[in-house]
Amino acid sequence: xxxxxxxxxxRAAGSSAGRLTFCWQVQPYPPHEPLFARxxxxxxxxxxxxxxxxxxxxxxxxxxxxSAERKxxxxxxxxxxxxxxxxxxxxxxxxxxLERQRAGLSDEDRADPAxxxxxxxxxxxxxxxxxxxxxxxxxxxxxxxxARSIVEYGTSFGIxxxxxxxxxxxxxxxxxxxxEFEPSKVKRARENLTAAGLSDLVxxxxxxxxxxxxxxxxxxxxxxxLDGAKSLYxxxxxxxxxxxxxxxxxxxxxxxxxSDYLARVRTPAAGYLxxxxxxxxxxxxxxxxxxxx
Numbered sequence: 001x002x003x004x005x006x007x008x009x010x011r012a013a014g015s016s017a018g019r020l021t022f023c024w025q026v027q028p029y030p031p032h033e034p035l036f037a038r039x040x041x042x043x044x045x046x047x048x049x050x051x052x053x054x055x056x057x058x059x060x061x062x063x064x065x066x067s068a069e070r071k072x073x074x075x076x077x078x079x080x081x082x083x084x085x086x087x088x089x090x091x092x093x094x095x096x097x098l099e100r101q102r103a104g105l106s107d108e109d110r111a112d113p114a115x116x117x118x119x120x121x122x123x124x125x126x127x128x129x130x131x132x133x134x135x136x137x138x139x140x141x142x143x144x145x146x147a148r149s150i151v152e153y154g155t156s157f158g159i160x161x162x163x164x165x166x167x168x169x170x171x172x173x174x175x176x177x178x179x180e181f182e183p184s185k186v187k188r189a190r191e192n193l194t195a196a197g198l199s200d201l202v203x204x205x206x207x208x209x210x211x212x213x214x215x216x217x218x219x220x221x222x223x224x225x226l227d228g229a230k231s232l233y234x235x236x237x238x239x240x241x242x243x244x245x246x247x248x249x250x251x252x253x254x255x256x257x258x259s260d261y262l263a264r265v266r267t268p269a270a271g272y273l274x275x276x277x278x279x280x281x282x283x284x285x286x287x288x289x290x291x292x293x
Contacts (some may be wrong), residue, residue: 012189018065041148074166075139080196084135085161087192091129094216098128103264127161130227130253136280141249141283142167145223148174152210152226155180158189160253164225165198179212181228209236226261231262241271246288255282 015062033265074080130138142150142164148171157177180186195214205212209228213236221243226233232250242260244250255262255276265274265284276286 002160005250024149024229037249055058059215064179069143074169074198075136075163080162080166080198083192084162087157087162088129091157091159094125095129109179128156128227130163131278134251134253135160135163137278137281138251139163139167141251142223143170145247145249146171147249149218149221149237150174150176150225151213151217151221151240152176152178152227153213153232154226154253155189155204156185156227158192158204158226160225161189161200161202161204162192162196165193165196165201165224169198174201175218176201176202177213177217178194179209180204180206180230181208210239213239217243219243223249224248224250227254230254230261233258234264237261237264244286246286248285248286248290250282250286252282252284256280 075084097110097224129135138160138194141147145163147167150168152164155161158178161176162177165176168176178189183206186204189204190199193202193204209232217240221240222239222245224237224244226236229237234253237250250272251259252258252265256279262268262274265272265282267271268287271287272284273287274282277283
């Protein structure tokens, strides 16, 4: 942003409508004449680098403000950071209790119980949350693709929802549609979103995802999180698939319990490129038609 002499005028940066632009500013003095700042003090014959803030103070203030904004993220600052710390601590306690309760279950019963509604009703007091690392990954991925439209299957108390909503806020806005079967969890998730100041970005639908996600969806979905009943992963994917844009990301938690889902997303001919991450998380990308041919 240095003021630079170009024959008969100085070129300088300027700001307009909140964005940094470039413009020409004509000054009545050539570079060999004395130069003064706006406060009337003598600068020198040529503007030095550290004199820029005196020549164009509003530009300097604009750059400092935007630099500070870039260093800030909703995820890492109160109230969300404080709220998540408490929620993860609670989730650790319920996870330990859940593991003791499920110790005697077979892998089949864990992945595909005969009555998933009864199972998840019995788990209404358990977080069933993503890990801290997976939560951070959700935020990073949603920010990286500048997601504006997100769907979440399996909201629970809203830990993953909070990470994704924070990404939407830091991306400049958008809409997250979540769905949760258990009414008490819907209530808690909404309370957590309000406490974090993110409720305006999120709609949580109560009920079975096959019904709640069958209507009133955006034409284009940028990001999908699957973290509900594992036996429904493939059905939910099929339901939303026509709306997934090319390059959309799909994250499936505990995907190692869903062999039919993995078979689908790990087949490029089916329209996906997929890779396992963090042990039991599957990260997939929706391919375009040309990539499949």
